[in-house]
Amino acid sequence: MAGNSFGQLFRITTFGESHGVAIGVIIDGCPAQLDIDLDFIQSELDKRKPGQSKITTQRKESDTVQILSGVFEGKSTGTPIALLIPNEDQRSKDYGHNVDVYRPSHADYVYDAKYGIRDHRGGGRSSARETAARVAAGAIAKLLLKQQEIEIFAHVTSVGKIDAPNLESNDLSALLQIREENIVRCADPATAHEMIEFIDSVRKDGDTVGGKISCIVKGCPAGLGEPVFDKLHADLGKAMLSINAVHGFEYGSGFAGSELLGSQHNDRPIPNPSPDGKGFITTTNFAGGILGGISNGMDITFKVAFKPVATIMHNQQTINAAGESAEIKGKGRHDPCVVPRAVVIVEAMAALVLADQFLRNKVSIL
Amino acid sequence: MAGNSFGQLFRITTFGESHGVAIGVIIDGCPAQLDIDLDFIQSELDKRKPGQSKITTQRKESDTVQILSGVFEGKSTGTPIALLIPNEDQRSKDYGHNVDVYRPSHADYVYDAKYGIRDHRGGGRSSARETAARVAAGAIAKLLLKQQEIEIFAHVTSVGKIDAPNLESNDLSALLQIREENIVRCADPATAHEMIEFIDSVRKDGDTVGGKISCIVKGCPAGLGEPVFDKLHADLGKAMLSINAVHGFEYGSGFAGSELLGSQHNDRPIPNPSPDGKGFITTTNFAGGILGGISNGMDITFKVAFKPVATIMHNQQTINAAGESAEIKGKGRHDPCVVPRAVVIVEAMAALVLADQFLRNKVSIL
């Protein structure tokens, strides 16, 4: 109940601090006989790892993942899969100056208030380093979903006030290729260029900037999600809001949808023109692929808002642990904008929710 | 795991369909010795009940709540508190025309897809009637929080494109009084008037409209919320997204915060000028009272977006259970806009999250 687990049937528990020995995750409930592709897991981690471009932190971590259990001859056995990622670049001394000073908009104070003790080396458990464990577990969830032909694609659609246009293509593989060709991970090359320039200028100012990530899920069958509390979008929302720096979540029509009339917002179902006539199609998709908390078979769409990173290279007024006025200047190596590295975290968390709800749906009917 | 429970230590499980015998809720984990004020629970339900004004559904339900267990001589005993709300106005015949036709933007199709069976009388389990059980349970959570001097206040801040100005007062009791003096439950009387006029015109058109509810929590101590997955705002987000018709959630700076620079967004802590110097104060509150998922003692603020009600009195194209084209016209008695009745649901869900995290925090330190 201490909140380090996520999911019910496909359930992960993460551990580790930013400057400890290692971080890791146990997946309990991965069904037996899934092909576990270690290279794929590593390639996902590579998309999140620090030091990958000029617009990410220059901290160096190879984030090499090891499988400790639950996999035999390349397949899941039904027993817990433990994944370990040793920490390499633990320059704790960079953080010595923070021991007694509460960094503005960081979690330093609240950890002290809650626990009366705090691992002050770089954020400890509150560091976004923990999300590497999620990405590793999410990669296995993606492998499970891939087998079901469910695809997830996220990309950066806003940096500060720069917004990408709506996607024109429906081909997620093609979009993925475009996305990975630029370091900001926006599927629109022109906007990507603009975003990169802006982040770079912010970085040079010692400042940071927020952004937004949009996600689309294709191939999800109807029926995923539980009524009432564990609605599919409620689980997705919790998953996204649990990512460091996220301040908002919306799906389908989102906040803008609340300004519409019902006659504008209702998605009209039409007969499915495919030969077998199976499957649910609507002329519009304000619902974002989810009705009453349950997937309807249309594309699932949602958007996630990230605040700017709190660590800036400016002098800032704050207080110390004694409650006295103090000044702090950011040091260390931090991201000017988290969204390029967060794209794969958003996908991982979405995969974890979908894998969990996929399994839960298996027992909803005799 | 079928998703009808919410919370870990202060845990509720709801049951019931819109047109069944009754709905209800079991609260498991309410600590012993809490004064249970049945009148207060009923007064909360009265704020949610149908038929309370011209801008809500005219369906009639007294929503009279009974306590079946867990309370002895006016106090909680530590055993499960069961609350029952009999259904009175079950005009199932109103719904006979919907048996084989999927209402646009309703959950009819997905229930069939998931379960292969559906209680088609008025939405069954997907009906927002289920939220009455949440309001009853939330009232008990509020009693627990009140004892801790934690106050929750929500009100309608948008209807369609009509937005209320920011609150000027900090006195939640006064705001509550203003809010309850108008039927739309907006704490700004002028905006309330405009909203009511607009909803009434929408209603006359047989249409519906969406809106937004803002919520503020005062008096919450630092330390509530668990790191990583069960962050306080992640639990609040899931709670809100589990309410019928909600399409978006943001806290603190929210979506707008993602457009800012770190130097603009960081909240600077200042020494607490109070005599004892205890407590955390920042000059701004973009954090919405939550850092790293844990309350910091400042006001907690969040906003919830509701889509327009799907049932409209217009002819709409749709399909039937056989997948063929069909036409449907809304009948029955429905809300033109849910936000006036949803204010107390938002408060109830917030209270459930806070009561749960309050108890969880009791075991975070020896």
Added chain:
Amino acid sequence: MAGNSFGQLFRITTFGESHGVAIGVIIDGCPAQLDIDLDFIQSELDKRKPGQSKITTQRKESDTVQILSGVFEGKSTGTPIALLIPNEDQRSKDYGHNVDVYRPSHADYVYDAKYGIRDHRGGGRSSARETAARVAAGAIAKLLLKQQEIEIFAHVTSVGKIDAPNLESNDLSALLQIREENIVRCADPATAHEMIEFIDSVRKDGDTVGGKISCIVKGCPAGLGEPVFDKLHADLGKAMLSINAVHGFEYGSGFAGSELLGSQHNDRPIPNPSPDGKGFITTTNFAGGILGGISNGMDITFKVAFKPVATIMHNQQTINAAGESAEIKGKGRHDPCVVPRAVVIVEAMAALVLADQFLRNKVSIL
């Protein structure tokens, strides 16, 4: 977490005190499309209800069950099934003399110690009346298992020092008929006669006596049970130990098995002589149908020990709430021996465990 729920996927939550308005249960996770036979549920309750013979309490309760939700046109819908059993014979005044005196071997003191408040009318939540809710829920679990051709049969095999011989028949339907022909529910008529005589003499002495119940499960497929903590026999053990008055649980060879050598205890597998050769057969069944916590397809066998009922009609020394010496004499209407009425409770709890593990097993492999 307050311990009023049982099961993971087929999950029940019970509520209610012995002298409150009603008791009841919510089943969350019953799959859709199960035929819900209300008469069967009632007939199960009738086997547990008080006043059914001279060797049970003479308290009168019809224990009439109502379905409040989750069932539509005779079938489960996948939504929570709420079952309500109103309390009828609430002679609270019988208990007025117990308010301040702790009855020996009852839970009075510990409820006061834990909660600082106690519903002192007849045991409140600690009363075995709560088990009626389990029997009602267990009846639905039995319906699910019946569909899978899994049968459960329990009967009384010991009362005090009177032990029944081992079962000679394998035909559970025939055994059930024999069992129900005597009021002590032992499947051996001669032993049953002896047991009844003994219980009746104990009753006349104002005393009570303990006993044992044995249970056999036939038709359970291989694969039910989870490795490590949620082993099938560990879940069965917890289920049985959660029943009022149970002091011991053993399965397969049980306590006696611990005296054997491995060469005596090992069950040798043999080729299955059936035409398809499928299924696991061993020459002996010391394993009780469970290996490594997982069912192997052989009969599952276990035994449960019940202590004598604490309420006796003798003068007993005890203490009052002030810690002073006091004397108490049992009044009211109590069972001289619980096992005749507990047979159906043992079956119900076994059914709940098996239904849960049946569903859990559905997601153990892709």
Added chain:
Amino acid sequence: MAGNSFGQLFRITTFGESHGVAIGVIIDGCPAQLDIDLDFIQSELDKRKPGQSKITTQRKESDTVQILSGVFEGKSTGTPIALLIPNEDQRSKDYGHNVDVYRPSHADYVYDAKYGIRDHRGGGRSSARETAARVAAGAIAKLLLKQQEIEIFAHVTSVGKIDAPNLESNDLSALLQIREENIVRCADPATAHEMIEFIDSVRKDGDTVGGKISCIVKGCPAGLGEPVFDKLHADLGKAMLSINAVHGFEYGSGFAGSELLGSQHNDRPIPNPSPDGKGFITTTNFAGGILGGISNGMDITFKVAFKPVATIMHNQQTINAAGESAEIKGKGRHDPCVVPRAVVIVEAMAALVLADQFLRNKVSIL
């Protein structure tokens, strides 16, 4: 839900196979500020490790534990504590002969039946090697309990038909010293000698033998345990039954208690003669320190029965994966009797239950 976690608030999740890279455990919910004594954790593991005497397996594992997270400067921080125990002596080749043959009374067949895949190297996940992770986690639970002055002591009270007399001393530290002076871990030296001789003779015959372990808990305050399903003895029972080879559990009067009359079995409370008069004392303790599932402050007592180890050095008839008759002869290095090494496992599981219920009890009252 795949059953690799145990506990609610003090919650552990274990992972690892007998012949994989490592085994380990995550403790989620250990309160902050507990002193974590790594030497104590290691000393507990040393009591369970193989190769410690002539009557245990000669397999060599140092079972050296590492702390990966959750501890800072010697204290728990409130974040997950991950403990890793690398596997050293992985002679998988010893098991090559078992790939296609189902060992009698082992879990080989049921893992194949459940998962369709099996890590056949020495039992994989079904191996008792997993219990090393429990002992490590249990050591931390013991540290928490020690701070509360709750002591746990288990020892071997039966090997085969050799039974130890009842304990004469109440001094658990003294008993612990006696227990650790003999390799069978019986607190009665004369019986210990007899047991060791017997196990050694059994070992020379290539056979194995079962036994029993008794446990006593002193200093447990009244109030631990939740009513209804999570009764203290139900949780203890599940914990013990989840240990490899356990076939039975009883507490207090146990199975023998079911033969008694109520007038014999009732424990009479007497006024507490201590100066403050606080605390509950009964003249007898058939209740085993637990009433209605809740601790009453008296000693908690329970007993656990272990079947003989299935691996014997004899020729045994069995079947292979094709269902054909086959013969197997045990090889490798196995225990002739598990109870000497299981004593510390029983204590660890008891500690985990008590630590969990201790935390749960903290939220039972306002």
